[in-house]
Amino acid sequence: MSAPTFDLGTVHGGLRLPILKDESTAQVIQHVPVPAQLVLPLAQHAGQPAHPVVSIGERVLKGQLIADADGIISAPVHASSSGKVIAIEQWPVSRRFGENAPCIVIECDGQDRVVHLAEDIVSFEQQSPDVLFQKILYGGIVGLGGAVFPTAHKLMEATTESLEHLIINGVECEPFISCDDMLMREHATGVVVGAQILLHALRLDHCYIAVESDKPEAIHALSDALTELQDDRIAIKQIPTIYPSGAEDQVVQLVTRKEVPTGGLPLDVGCLVQNVGTAAAVYDWICKGQPLISRVTTVTGDGVAAPMNVLARIGTTVADVVNFVGGYTERANQLIIGGPMTGRSVTTDRVPLVKATNCILVLSEPPSIGVERPCIRCGDCAQVCPVSLLPQQLFWYACADNEAKLRSYGLTDCIECGCCDLVCPSHIPLTADFRIAKLRMRELADEKARAERAKQRFESRTVRLEREQLQRAQELLRQKEVVKNAGPKAIEEILERSKTRKDED
């Protein structure tokens, strides 16, 4: 292996935020026991929700497929423990839009019996990339960094491009969250072997594992694992501890010094980024036969009794997880799923832990935002924007609903990191405004597409009606011609015939 390099690459803007991770990294990852009930949402990934393949009352085993992928961009869901399906119903979940989503509810029997795998586990080196892609799809593996894009699809897309590097993203820049850090410390071998599997599947021979410089334990553990596995294709790259250096495009920029073009993907600069959690999940599935049914999550904040990192089954409710770490403190006031910058506040702890849940944050008091005042055009937001946008201009055009300007000022490139909110002296909730503006832009685009379609259909109908009218007129002319040619005698004959028919009636 190569020695860890220390390289403070550059990326525009960003903020040095308080780290606040010491409480949760003080002890090793604890295992949450099997809960009484599991709630598994059908849409835990980007794309089409999975469709259930079990019925109510059916007994399921741990690792059994309970909902299958639907469509091209989708991922299956597996039972996280053994038990009985008691309902397939709407349940509160944590996601950006909408409160309830269809979920499969399993009453656990506590025995945690594992489903028998149909095929034996063979070494990944003996499997072809296509077989591996299919397997990764069946394992329900999605990007655990937050976007939860189905991993198999991302890998298959990447093989069509000129790919140079695989980047395993261990940069966890948001305050409070430390699940990736603990995963790297305790399961470094899993992460590295996962990276090897991905390299093999992608037919690549170069991989960086990007880790922030403030995680020496994780770097140490990864170095040890690399030494042990003797793999010189994989190198550790240290990244400065600046928020949001862990965002996909920012990691690419920090590691390769190439900027992902506007509207593009890391693939456009020859990179593919996968989270360390995803790499470990790939290892668990390909080498140990365990699909994505559990994940490491940070439970922290001053609202929980004992902050720590836990390994919990997907579908365990937040209430069960919090109970496991000793329950809420008296000061607990706000529950956030995700980190303080990009997470989402929820009103109930009945929501389940899903594949995307990297943090359960309980705070004693909501952060004081302050009264919103008019923009004073100070430009602080533009200084900190990691994608070099001009939030003050975007805000201006978002207020005016000026779609063309929003597009030309690159609203679609906003990664919603929240840096501009934090520095704004007028306390303008810029990120929230941008989210709404993005939604509005999508709506307008849909409307436009619909109008265009309706216009085409109307025009082709008009053409059709004109054509039919013309044909009818021609037919009439032709018949008139026929009658004319037949002469008066034929007309008399016809009249006679119709008269006799009338008489018969």
Next chain:
Amino acid sequence: MWIAVITITGIALLAGVVLSFASRQLPPDDNKLVAKVNELLPQTQCAQCGYPGCRPYAAAIVHGSAEINLCPPGGDDTVRRLADLLGRDAVPLAETARQQLPDSVALIDEALCIGCTHCRDVCPVDAIVGAHQFMHTILTGECTGCELCLPPCPVDCIEMRPAA
């Protein structure tokens, strides 16, 4: 001084002649303008403006026979955009125009449909399929919510539902 007066008058006269000639011989391309106006209309083809569809209404606006405030689905936004494009004053939506409809699509109660094809024939975007004496149905994805199919139905089996 006279030289200047004569020169300027001469230039003005010449420009006047050229411009009047141009305006007579080279009329503005109406088709292009109609297409531009049509682009701003919502394409629901609902005929609430009194013309059989958005394009005919666009043509009527360009030829000066229609006001720009007759389109209820477009609302005041469309009036404003049309005013911008045509250099006219933005006027409030006409009183005679029906109220702006919420986004909706038609739905046929298939148990009641008698297969008369009346609705199929009036649909401006061919979003209704069905043969004579057979049940009809609406292609929800193509329906613009114009409500033109409601009046001809003899058994009132079509209703408007909010668009998904």
